[in-house]
Amino acid sequence: DPSLPAAVRIGLDEVGDHIKLRKVDDPESKGTRVRVFGRVHRERKQKDVMFVTLRDGYGFMQVVISGQLAKTYDAVTLTRETSMEILGEMREVPAGARAPLNRELHADFFKIPKHWKAPGGDDAITNRVQADAEQAMLLDQRHLTLRGEVASGVMIVRDAVEWAFNQAYKELRFRKVSPPALVQTQVEGGATLFKFDYYGEDAYLTQSSQLYLETCLPSMGHVYCIEKSFRAEKSLTRRHLSEFTHVEAELDFITFDDLLAHIEQIMCRVLELVMEDPVVAEKIKAMNPEFKLPERPFMRMKYSEAIDWLVEHDIPNEEGKPHAFGDDIAEAAERRMTDIINRPIFLTHFPAEIKSFYMYKDPNDLRVTESVDCLMPGVGEIVGGSMRMDDYEELMAAYKREGIDPEAYYWYTDQRKYGSSPHGGYGLGLERFLAWLCKQHTVRDCCLYPRYMHRCKP
Ligand code: 4AD
Structure with a gap:
């Protein structure tokens, strides 16, 4: 009609x-x-x-x-x-x-x-998705729970955040690239690699696009990507997924201070853009009523200062002993510290032994690297980044130390052979950023269909 x-x-x-x-x-x-x-x-x-x-x-x-x-x-x-x-x-x-x-x-x-x-x-939706049902049952019904206000609210904020990252990078004239997900190199340690048969050869699902981003610098300037990363995490925590969305960027001819300033800038700009949309801002306020834009500059704290802080506050390491220089700061301790300080923290200068092979050493203290984790209240680490080793010999020594066969990395090593440069970058876990922004207990509620140990459906 x-x-x-x-x-x-x-x-x-x-x-x-x-x-x-x-x-x-x-x-x-x-x-x-x-x-x-x-x-x-x-x-x-x-x-x-x-x-x-x-x-x-x-x-x-x-x-x-x-x-x-x-x-x-x-x-x-x-x-x-x-x-x-x-x-x-x-x-x-x-x-x-x-x-x-x-x-x-x-x-x-x-x-x-x-x-x-x-x-x-019996088959009414209200019977299929009862609010007090067990997590696992609700996740089996994820296709229906997604119809709820909170679950869909997080997804609507996620859409806005992803767009905002693209816009914020565009404003800073970063170029977007799309590195492969099927790779033959590791980035963040062999323990979490998903291995599969690639036409008779060993291959992995990528843990991070960082190494590929580095190869774009010489001809494209600052670059970024928003791609999936995969980790075979063998523990069930509220902030680990097997498949997560990784916002990664790489910057050329910079100092470590430039890197920190940039991470702060991009995070704050993204939040500003997201809050400009009244529909999205309202959803964030509904889920996280106390949300305010973070104050700048973010607090800067060296790893060694964090160790002292943990000792002073009687927060023990995983073995129940006082923290000592060289300890990995475990998730629980990190979160307690972040919650007490209750503002974003740039934790910097981690010891080389507990960090990835490619990190640049601090020339003033060769025990530590020019590395940074950004910690947020309620979640803990949401960003990991560093300056990258730019010296050929040093990189070869680092492969050796980690037991990595340099052969598969020839293309990465070549970056130190054909016009090396001081450069650095970072990766931000989109689901962790959302868990913080939308005050969600777990990253599992911050992706469409979460993947973690023993869960690969729906
Ligand atoms: O600290 P990570 O392992 O650093 C890297 O992968 C670097 N190569 C990134 C880079 O410099 N381009 O991971 C970076 C971030 C973490 O801070 C966290 O937010 C997220 O990625 N992440 C995970 N998120 C959910 N589940 C997991 N299993 C994650 N592993 C890392």
Whole structure:
């Protein structure tokens, strides 16, 4: 029927100037007649009136179904998640009542084709995804839990954050590249490599795109990528995934201080851009009411100072002994320190032995490297970065120390042969950044379908 109004999307077109509301204090006024499609998020019956919260991925709309319409078979048997097409008039919400955007759709017609219906009874969505169900059960139903406000809220913030990274890098004139996921080199240690058969040769899923980014510097300037990284993590923690999204960048002809200043700048710019979108800012505020943009500069703390701090605060190492120089600061201790200090920290200058083979040594103290972890309250480490060894001989010695066969790394080593340069970069775990921003307990809730030990479905 060409006389029917065009379909509007909730929260997008529905708020446009062309849509008028019938005023509560002026019943003669006329609201625009609209047509919407969506799913029943919630429904509630009051005598002869039904209130439906309709959801379409862009927003929520209150729909009022009354009179004969509320008595139809489809209305009486309406279940959550059923898809509907509804036509009606947009009106202001009466005083005292509440609805998204302070407006509601008074239906004069609706349609539910047979296959649009969702089941009720035992198989109703509310039985499939009970809030108090065990984590594992909820994760089996991830395709349905994603329809919830919090789960989808995190995904909507994630979309905004990823766009913001692209925009912030563009502003700084970084170029985006896309390194391979199937590789024959390790970056962050052999223990977490996913190995597979590649036409009869050994190959791995990449742990980090860093080495490839370094090869782009000579001809492309500062570069970045947003790609998946894979780690066969053999422990179940709330911040480790087997597949995560890695925001990585590499900068040429810089100092370590330049690197720190840049990491701070990109993180703050991304947050600023994300908070500029009112829909996204509202979702963040709902999940993380205390969220404020972090103060700059971030606190800088050397690894050796952190060791002293942990000793002074009686926070022991993994063996229950006081921390000593050379200890890896374990997840629990790191988080306790970050939570007590309660602001972003750049932890710098880690000892060479506990860090990756490629890290540049501090010329003033050869025991340590020009390396940095950015720690955030509630989560701990969300960024790891460093300056890179730029000397050929030193890199060869580092391979030897780590028991790495240099042959597979010829292309990486060549960067030190054909015009080396002082350069450095970092990787930021997108799910950890989101866990911090959206105050989520675990990174598992910050990706669409989490992958971790023993979970590879749905
Ligand atoms: O500290 P990592 O291991 O550093 C690197 O991979 C460097 N090669 C990156 C670079 O310099 N280009 O990892 C960097 C970040 C961590 O701070 C963390 O946020 C995230 O990647 N990350 C993980 N996130 C979820 N699950 C895991 N298993 C992760 N491992 C690292």
